[in-house]
Amino acid sequence: MTLFGPVSPHLWGPPRAERHIALWKPGPPGDPHADVPDPQLLRIGTDEVADAALGLLRPVPTTA
Numbered sequence: 001m002t003l004f005g006p007v008s009p010h011l012w013g014p015p016r017a018e019r020h021i022a023l024w025k026p027g028p029p030g031d032p033h034a035d036v037p038d039p040q041l042l043r044i045g046t047d048e049v050a051d052a053a054l055g056l057l058r059p060v061p062t063t064a
Contacts, residue, residue, distance in 0.1 A: 003049070005041030006030030021052045 002014045002022050006029050009022035025043040032038070 003041060003044055005038035006032050019056060021056065023048060023052060 002009070002020070004013070004022055004024035008026070009024050013022045014020040023044050025040050027040045027043075030038040030040060
């Protein structure tokens with residue numbers, strides 16, 4: 001799982017695979033090198049992160 005702040009995951013996102021999740025709140029671009037966390041990143045709540053992480057722990061169906 002990857003959290004994205006000022007830069008869209010379409011530009012710097014994880015591989016497109018079933019076991020990857022990109023969490024992002026769209027908005028105006030910010031500075032990814034700033035000294036403080038980007039406001040876009042801070043909009044991703046802990047409940048959203050926990051739900052996404054728990055979703056990754058569920059078994060992935062296999063094809064026969």
